[in-house]
Amino acid sequence: MKAIPTTLASLSLPPPHSGFSALTPRRVLLTVLALLVFMPLLSTPVAAGDQELAPVVRVNINAASSEELQFLPGVGESRAQAILALRKQRGKFKALEELLEVKGIGNASLALMEPHLTLSGKTTVPQ
Numbered sequence: 001m002k003a004i005p006t007t008l009a010s011l012s013l014p015p016p017h018s019g020f021s022a023l024t025p026r027r028v029l030l031t032v033l034a035l036l037v038f039m040p041l042l043s044t045p046v047a048a049g050d051q052e053l054a055p056v057v058r059v060n061i062n063a064a065s066s067e068e069l070q071f072l073p074g075v076g077e078s079r080a081q082a083i084l085a086l087r088k089q090r091g092k093f094k095a096l097e098e099l100l101e102v103k104g105i106g107n108a109s110l111a112l113m114e115p116h117l118t119l120s121g122k123t124t125v126p127q
Helices: 025-042 077-090 098-102 107-116
Strands: none
Touching: 077 098, 098 107
16 A cells, blocks of 8 residues: 655655746735736726727715715715715714725625725816
């Protein structure tokens, strides 16, 4: 009966093919940084044919009016009013995740809104 290998070295696996690259902490860090840099670009509207670029919606949830909040996906008049009420009650938002306390906003709807949200700066919505 053949003995069962107890270490990876004793498995005597063939060497990785030439295209194989080891997963090193440096590669993981570079991949994460690349995703952080390029993910916002994926949410930017792209022109199709003769159409102009759609305006990019950025909403500062610490300064936006009810009308401006309604440009966010999934936010109507009542949800915008709920966001304003929470902001008035607690003061400025310190993290986007605080919106999860608003009735009707869950992880999925926050994920749809997140590319358009900011805690500071100017609100930019279509005129």
